[in-house]
Amino acid sequence: MAAAGPPVLVVTRLDDATADEVIGELNRRRVPVVRLDPGDFPTAVTVAATLDGTGVAGTLTTETRAVDLDSVRSVYWRRPTPYGADLAMSEQTSRWAVEEARHGLGGVLAALPGAHYLNHPWRNRDAEYKPAQLATAARCGLAVPPTLITNDPGQARAFVTTHRPVLYKPLRETEYADADGRSLTVWLDDVTPAQIDDRVSHTAHLFQQRVSKTADIRLTVVGDRLFAVRIDGSPGVDWRRHYDRLTYAPIDVPPGIAKGVRDYLNAFGLIFGAFDFGLDPDGEWHWYECNPNGQWAWFPEHITSPITAALADELQYGGNA
Template sequence: MAEGGPPVLVVTRLDDATADEVIAELNRRRVPVARLDPGDFPTAVTVSATLDGTATTGSLATETRTVDLERVRSVYWRRPTPYRADLAMSDQTARWAVEEARHGLGGVLAALPGAHYLNHPWRNRDAEYKPAQLATAARCGLYVPPTLITNDPDQARAFADTHRPVLYKPLRETEYADAEGRALTVWIDDVTPAQLDDRVRQTAHLFQRRVCKTADIRLTAVGEKLFAVRIDGSPGVDWRRHYDRLTYTSISVPPEIAEGVRAYLDAFGLVFGAFDFGLAPDGLWHWYECNPNGQWAWFPDHITSPITAALADQLQYGGNA
């Protein structure tokens, strides 16, 4: 490790370009970094933690690094792969082994003494639930479009008829694949009352009044620093489907939005959050969601560089950044 000081632990999968940006910046600063994917446990990760009532000591070891638990300065919790079990195990034994790993290694990773988390995995988990997001954003003074979560087709049709035009939004970005194993995405899209039949009963659905917008806004919050980007050029309601047509412009954050965003982060105990807004013709920012572990590295370099530096500051200096 570069300078022999306390390391930053980056918890993520191998193919994480966003984490790579931050790791490269920490390396430039000669801050020691250890990368760990819990999905590699137990084949390529070893944990040994001693808890004796006065301290937590021990080590985490990967194929290339060994880290003392009590010396980790910060944890950058990104996107680890799921825990896995030996393929030779029976289904029941495999499920048991995975849960033991999750609560054993996962519990140790979530309780490193003195470490600054960005974000703590349990805070990420709590902040992923859309109903909690919507209610918290409203309490924090952010404007939330009328939204319905239901599995009742009659209620869904009535809502769509009253608030048209209405969008369907997935409640979570759950991994989904077709029969050939190709990854699929459930997009945000318009929905009409006629489309809402008895299939709505099969699970929970989120419907929201579509904002009449002139642009989208992605606001990335890192501690006290806020980076807002206006996104123009999307021909549809979900700009993620049209990256090749988008343009990005850094913009200032209105004081009332900054106040609401910081109150939102405090409510969930987050250090980082990626907020999405729709910008109405009258200038009102309509709050859509906050991904507590959202992406930002696809922006042009002049936008990503300050975000990268802010994240590296948090991990290098902890809560003092």
């Protein structure tokens, strides 16, 4: 029985299989959980926060739960939906209401007294910028492939010519849909000098030398615990397009990589990070990126179980696991 005590606040959308795994583990431990999607505000979420000389207090209420703001032990910040507004509002008023919600409710959720954040939303935001990721990884001693970020077609063409083979990578996984509302994904892909044209000038683009790799590696870090998985079987440069062909095997993390990723997380103030590496024929790990809110629940159960337990430990014991 035991457990109970202060609740864990899980901030995410309804369809989040990764959060479901962690919530299930917390439920098995009888740790109280309150699930909240800020995108449900204000129709299904009510906040009443008081701020004075004693700090932050008040209540947060969803359709099924209520929580005292000063009693939250931990916050698991996953993937909430965007803030919304009443459809009857004008476009300008709607934008205003969304920003008020973001800075009001969002500000309260980011300032819960004594709560252990995994990760704090502002730390997630800071760590999402690819240029900052690349610079920090290099500073932490991780091997970063030559990379160019530009809107200059001439510079892009010269880089691709000099460093071929070169990949194009999106700078952010921004939600994108076609005219019928179907979600689209911009994949990593090879690019040639002939493909570079004036459209590059319309926005920033990221080009990176392609690593001559024998496998991919996903390294999930939770606090002091590291979970590295070798990914084999991808016939293309972006293994996310070929889940049905992939095989997974847990592997050890070289000491230099372990130190580098811990230094990286400390630099951004993160507890959790999902790192992607390419493994070359000489066994060297080449750093690609770190998603401060990356997925891991698609792995087989023998891989996900330890990660689930590590996350639940962080949330249950507030970083003192």
